[in-house]
Amino acid sequence: MSDESRPSPGAASTAAVIPAAGRGVRLGPGAPKALRALNGTPMLIHAVRAMAASNAVSLVIVVAPPEGATEVKSMLDAHALPERTDFVVVPGGATRQESVKLGLDALPPGYETVLVHDAARPLVPVDTVDAVIDAVREGAPAVVPALPLADTVKEVAPATAPGAPEPVVATPDRARLRAVQTPQGFDRATLVRAHETVTNDVTDDASMVEQLGLRVVVVPGHEEAFKVTRPLDLVLAEAVLARRRLNDGF
Numbered sequence: 001m002s003d004e005s006r007p008s009p010g011a012a013s014t015a016a017v018i019p020a021a022g023r024g025v026r027l028g029p030g031a032p033k034a035l036r037a038l039n040g041t042p043m044l045i046h047a048v049r050a051m052a053a054s055n056a057v058s059l060v061i062v063v064a065p066p067e068g069a070t071e072v073k074s075m076l077d078a079h080a081l082p083e084r085t086d087f088v089v090v091p092g093g094a095t096r097q098e099s100v101k102l103g104l105d106a107l108p109p110g111y112e113t114v115l116v117h118d119a120a121r122p123l124v125p126v127d128t129v130d131a132v133i134d135a136v137r138e139g140a141p142a143v144v145p146a147l148p149l150a151d152t153v154k155e156v157a158p159a160t161a162p163g164a165p166e167p168v169v170a171t172p173d174r175a176r177l178r179a180v181q182t183p184q185g186f187d188r189a190t191l192v193r194a195h196e197t198v199t200n201d202v203t204d205d206a207s208m209v210e211q212l213g214l215r216v217v218v219v220p221g222h223e224e225a226f227k228v229t230r231p232l233d234l235v236l237a238e239a240v241l242a243r244r245r246l247n248d249g250f
């Protein structure tokens, strides 16, 4: 859609920032993780389509590997997206946190709800995306999709000598723990303030909002929103896609 014919976003418009600039070290040697294929389609395209599947999302900002922004733009041009969805590509930074900030800096006015979604979670279902957006629109400044843990978790202390076993110091109550996914959803002003204020390293955006002392709430996550991190996750992702194709009857 051209800039002239595109309606300007209203207060209810939602944009998604997709950090996709990581190397994918834990996945092993190869192209940057977001550009690797799942059933023949780049992981990033799956992730963009997962955001664009929500009727509420009209802009996707892709934060590309710093040296790969042109390639990512061509890749997006070559893959069909819904007509209502525009996209912008910006080069990323050295950490996820920096990449998200660079994506936010490129966000035009008019988008009051912002999702931050890992390219590495390509298969999140649209119902999860919509649940996050709805919770933000209902007034929560920050929303995370999350699942209860299947494993018991131990807190450990550093080993006393190289190669020695780590001593366990605590077993947190599993019933109160959640494994957090993306997309995480935010009121735009809150997310911008969090990224301008918090300078320590964090592993997700919601924890920056927690550091501002603001309310972060959880909505149910989905097992298919898992993060492709290690080689076995690629096998699982392709199996999920195969199951979807079977269920869709083609």
Ligand SMILES: Nc1ccn([C@@H]2O[C@H](COP(=O)(O)OP(=O)(O)OP(=O)(O)O)[C@@H](O)[C@H]2O)c(=O)n1
Residues within 6 Å of the ligand: 018, 019, 020, 021, 022, 023, 024, 025, 026, 027, 033, 034, 063, 092, 093, 094, 095, 096, 097, 099, 100, 117, 118, 119, 120, 121, 227, 228, 229
């Ligand atoms: N400098 C970085 C690092 C990460 N990410 C993005 O943040 C998301 C979650 O990060 P992760 O799964 O840890 O990806 P990588 O950093 O690529 O993985 P690894 O730590 O194995 O290298 C991914 O979509 C990744 O592309 C990013 O945009 N910029």
Ligand SMILES: C[C@](O)(CO)[C@H](O)COP(=O)(O)O
Residues within 6 Å of the ligand: 096, 118, 179, 180, 181, 182, 203, 204, 205, 227
């Ligand atoms: C944002 C995140 O996906 C929530 O679980 C996660 O914290 C990213 O961590 P990573 O180590 O950068 O993959």
